[in-house]
Amino acid sequence: MNMLTTQDDQIHAALYAALAHPARLEILRCLARQRICKCKDVVDALPLAQSTVSQHLKVLVDAGLVKAELGRPASQYSLNNSVLAQLGRTTQSLVETCCAADRCVDKTDGSCRDE
Numbered sequence: 790m791n792m793l794t795t796q797d798d799q800i801h802a803a804l805y806a807a808l809a810h811p812a813r814l815e816i817l818r819c820l821a822r823q824r825i826c827k828c829k830d831v832v833d834a835l836p837l838a839q840s841t842v843s844q845h846l847k848v849l850v851d852a853g854l855v856k857a858e859l860g861r862p863a864s865q866y867s868l869n870n871s872v873l874a875q876l877g878r879t880t881q882s883l884v885e886t887c888c889a890a891d892r893c894v895d896k897t898d899g900s901c902r903d904e
Contacts, residue, residue: 828843829863
């Protein structure tokens with residue numbers, strides 16, 4: 790089986806893609822500080838237009854990293870801690886797997902080295 794086509798790898802790649810923008814990382818930090826935010830709260834914390842923040846929030850929600858409670862007059866957003874924790878475990882496992890082979894691990898400090 791081609792490892793690139795596993796469902797888990799596709800899910801993780803989508804999560805990494807959602808994180809691949811500095812504004813989205815800052816939105817996650819904002820949500821971590823305030824636990825629950827309205828879009829306006831995020832706009833007030835970042836030097837971005839409301840429409841830009843909304844687009845970034847949509848990407849994070851669609852990826853499952855952020856939960857949205859849609860409502861009137863304003864939607865509320867919060868971190869999806871279980872997805873973030875799983876992504877952290879997956880990332881740690883990937884790093885450990887990639888660095889485990891003797892050929893790539895620097896014996897002095899355990900870091901990966903280029904060959």
